[in-house]
Amino acid sequence: MKCFELDKKLKTIALVSRLLTDFMYVIDIILQIWIVILAKRRILVSNPLAMLGKWAWKSYIIMDILAILPAPQVLTFILFPKTRGSSSLLAKEFMTTFALLQYVPRVIRIYVACKEFNKTPTTETRIWIFFKGGFSLFLYILTSHVLGAFWYFLAMQRESTCWQLACQSDQNGCKPSTFYCNDRLFQKITTLNDLCPINPSDAKVFNFGIFLDALQSGVVESTDFPRKILHCFWWGLRNLSSLGSNLETSNYAMENLFAVFISLFGLLLFIFYLSGNLQQIWTHRVTKSSAKRKVLRQMELKKLEIQRWLSENGIGIPKRMKKVMIQRLQIHLEGDKNIDVNMKSIISIVSVEDRRLIKLYLSWSILKKVPMFQTLDEKVLKEICRSLEPVMFTEDTYIVKEGKPLDKMLFITQGIVWSYGFSNNNNTNNTESTRCLKKGDFYGEELLNWVSKVSYFTALPISTRSVKSHTNVEAFVLRAYDLKTIVSKNWLQFFKFTPPSQKQHLAASSLQKSWRRHLEKKARAVHLAQLREMGNKKITDEVPLLGQFK
Numbered sequence: 001m002k003c004f005e006l007d008k009k010l011k012t013i014a015l016v017s018r019l020l021t022d023f024m025y026v027i028d029i030i031l032q033i034w035i036v037i038l039a040k041r042r043i044l045v046s047n048p049l050a051m052l053g054k055w056a057w058k059s060y061i062i063m064d065i066l067a068i069l070p071a072p073q074v075l076t077f078i079l080f081p082k083t084r085g086s087s088s089l090l091a092k093e094f095m096t097t098f099a100l101l102q103y104v105p106r107v108i109r110i111y112v113a114c115k116e117f118n119k120t121p122t123t124e125t126r127i128w129i130f131f132k133g134g135f136s137l138f139l140y141i142l143t144s145h146v147l148g149a150f151w152y153f154l155a156m157q158r159e160s161t162c163w164q165l166a167c168q169s170d171q172n173g174c175k176p177s178t179f180y181c182n183d184r185l186f187q188k189i190t191t192l193n194d195l196c197p198i199n200p201s202d203a204k205v206f207n208f209g210i211f212l213d214a215l216q217s218g219v220v221e222s223t224d225f226p227r228k229i230l231h232c233f234w235w236g237l238r239n240l241s242s243l244g245s246n247l248e249t250s251n252y253a254m255e256n257l258f259a260v261f262i263s264l265f266g267l268l269l270f271i272f273y274l275s276g277n278l279q280q281i282w283t284h285r286v287t288k289s290s291a292k293r294k295v296l297r298q299m300e301l302k303k304l305e306i307q308r309w310l311s312e313n314g315i316g317i318p319k320r321m322k323k324v325m326i327q328r329l330q331i332h333l334e335g336d337k338n339i340d341v342n343m344k345s346i347i348s349i350v351s352v353e354d355r356r357l358i359k360l361y362l363s364w365s366i367l368k369k370v371p372m373f374q375t376l377d378e379k380v381l382k383e384i385c386r387s388l389e390p391v392m393f394t395e396d397t398y399i400v401k402e403g404k405p406l407d408k409m410l411f412i413t414q415g416i417v418w419s420y421g422f423s424n425n426n427n428t429n430n431t432e433s434t435r436c437l438k439k440g441d442f443y444g445e446e447l448l449n450w451v452s453k454v455s456y457f458t459a460l461p462i463s464t465r466s467v468k469s470h471t472n473v474e475a476f477v478l479r480a481y482d483l484k485t486i487v488s489k490n491w492l493q494f495f496k497f498t499p500p501s502q503k504q505h506l507a508a509s510s511l512q513k514s515w516r517r518h519l520e521k522k523a524r525a526v527h528l529a530q531l532r533e534m535g536n537k538k539i540t541d542e543v544p545l546l547g548q549f550k
Contacts, residue, residue: 002163002192002193004156004160007223009223009225010223010225010228013225015073018072018073022067022068025064025067025068026068028064029061029064029065029068032061032064033061060108060109060112063105063108063109064105064109066102066105067102067105067106067109069102071098071102072102097254100150103146110139139269140240140269141237143236143240143265143269144233144236144237144240145229145232145233145236146236147235147236147239147240147262148229148231148232148233148234148235148236148237149232149236150258151210151211151214151232151235151236151258152214152219152220152228152232154211154254154255154258155208155211155214155215155220156220158208158209158211158252158255159196159208159211159215159220162192162195162196162206162208163192163196165195165206166192166195166196166206169195198212198215198216199216201216203250207250207251207252208250209248209249209250209252209255210247210248210249210250210255210258210259211255213235214232214235217231219231219232239262239266240262240265240266240269241266242266243262243263243266243267243270244259244260244262244263244266245263247259247262306346309346312414324354328351328354344390344391344392344474346358347359347390348390356385356386359385359386359388359390359476360382360385362413362476363385363388363411363413363476364381364385365440366411366412366413366440366441366442366476367381367384367385367411368381369440369441369442370442370445370448371445372445372448372452376490377490380486380490383486383489383490384478384483384486387478387479387482387483387485387486388411388476388477388478389476389477389478389479390474390475390476391474391475391476391477392472392473392474393415393469393472393473393475394469394472395469395470395471395472395473396468396469396470397468397469397473398466398467398468399417399467399468399469399473400443400444400463400465400466400467401463401466402421402463402464402465402466403462403463404462404463405459405460405461405462405463406444406446406447406450406460406461406462406463406480407447407460407479407480408444408447408477408478408479408480409442409443409444409445409447409448409477409478409483410442410443410444410467410475410476410477411442411475411476411477411478412437412438412439412440412441412442412443412473412474412475413439413440413474413475413476414439414472414473414474414475415438415439415469415470415471415472415473415474415475416436416437416438416469416470416471416473417436417437417438417441417443417467417468417469417470417473418434418435418436418437418467418468418469418470419434419435419436419437419443419465419466419467420433420434420435420465420466420468421433421464421465421466433465436470437467443467444478446461446463446464447460447461447480447483448483449461451480451483451484451487452487460480
């Protein structure tokens with residue numbers, strides 16, 4: 001039995017699938033028109049028709065309208081079954097070509113969407129790159145499916161063509177109008193198997209070319225939809241991957257054009273999409289790997305700098321503490337790889353306890369060089385260490401200027417500083433008035449003499465010398481206010497450096513400040529106790545009120 005019949009189940013699936021895709025196109029068209037209407041309301045347009053024409057060309061709305069025209073449905077389900085007579089062969093080829101051309105607008109819209117999608121974002125992440133690769137793979141699969149569908153469609157047309165030619169050469173009652181199952185004359189057709197051989201095929205009688213597999217496999221005759229779609233998809237994927245190199249075509253023109261299209265489209269798809277995305281993924285991996293190696297190198301260099309700094313400045317720091325400090329600094333480097341390795345940066349990122357220890361180890365030997373500090377108790381020296389502030393000075397920076405108030409003492413832990421002053425006798429030889437301060441030196445002893453002579457924070461002493469950094473300098477500074485506070489709290493330690501005329505006044509003033517601090521501390525404690533008592537009472541008063549609400 002040789003006849004064509006529409007599979008109702010497959011027909012329903014095809015119509016619903018096409019309806020869904022058309023619905024998305026319709027939504028896109030409505031949104032585009034709505035955006036233009038809103039823009040027209042906000043902007044005064046002198047020539048609306050020209051603007052609409054320009055917008056229609058740039059927005060591809062014409063392509064969208066052409067894409068949703070129901071040409072394939074009309075041709076396949078209405079006109080094809082009604083073609084009769086000797087001219088039906090030419091009519092079917094024309095309608096086949098027109099049905100295939102109707103998919104050109106859809107291909108153009110997919111290309112435009114891919115072009116917009118493949119635009120590289122500002123920050124290209126790994127997820128985005130793999131998502132683009134997955135989208136390209138989806139396009140490859142979709143193309144394979146479409147090619148398989150065209151192959152299935154053209155295979156049926158090729159078999160119909162063979163039947164048409166067989167009937168034209170046969171004079172035993174075979175008519176071109178008898179190839180549909182609802183026709184009554186199809187039972188009289190007995191010579192089609194001989195004139196259109198399939199199993200086995202005979203190219204001398206009729207060459208089916210690349211469509212022979214569709215006929216021999218029985219996929220055209222089958223009503224099993226999964227079998228149809230999977231076999232056609234596999235055929236499209238296999239030949240698209242091989243660029244159509246395994247296709248053996250006949251001399252049929254449309255068949256050869258279809259094979260050429262498979263080869264060219266497969267090549268273009270591979271070059272512009274798959275290879276481009278693979279190259280992008282590979283470039284991303286190489287760049288990320290290179291950046292990771294660069295970060296590791298930076299961290300190793302920073303680790304060496306930290307170890308060098310600790311070895312140069314950490315005299316007396318235990319090995320256990322050095323190890324803990326390096327571990328904490330490495331954790332901090334993971335977040336900020338551009339951190340400068342110096343005393344200020346290291347002290348700022350370690351824990352409070354480590355900060356105190358670092359200050360103690362780095363400044364203890366320098367503090368012991370100050371004559372007035374040599375007789376102080378260890379407790380007072382540790383209090384001074386806690387008040388020290390790490391500072392950094394770049395080269396050629398004035399730290400203290402001559403004639404300006406001296407508001408701090410300087411303890412140098414790294415670098416070279418010049419201290420110079422000019423004599424009043426206009427002597428040009430400045431050798432005696434210039435002094436080089438290096439690691440372990442200090443400046444500002446005048447501030448100690450000043451603070452031991454006055455009992456209150458009065459005008460600061462005036463510096464008689466200028467202090468300027470010669471190189472990058474790391475140092476500790478002790479502010480005048482902090483020093484005055486320490487002296488007032490520990491006035492007995494500094495009592496012997498106070499002039500006899502100031503001792504009685506200094507003692508009275510220090511006792512007064514100590515008593516005032518004691519009163520302030522006691523008042524704070526009483527105030528906190530009152531607040532705590534008021535809070536408890538408020539809670540107790542509010543609890544019964546909760547039951548009054550109904």
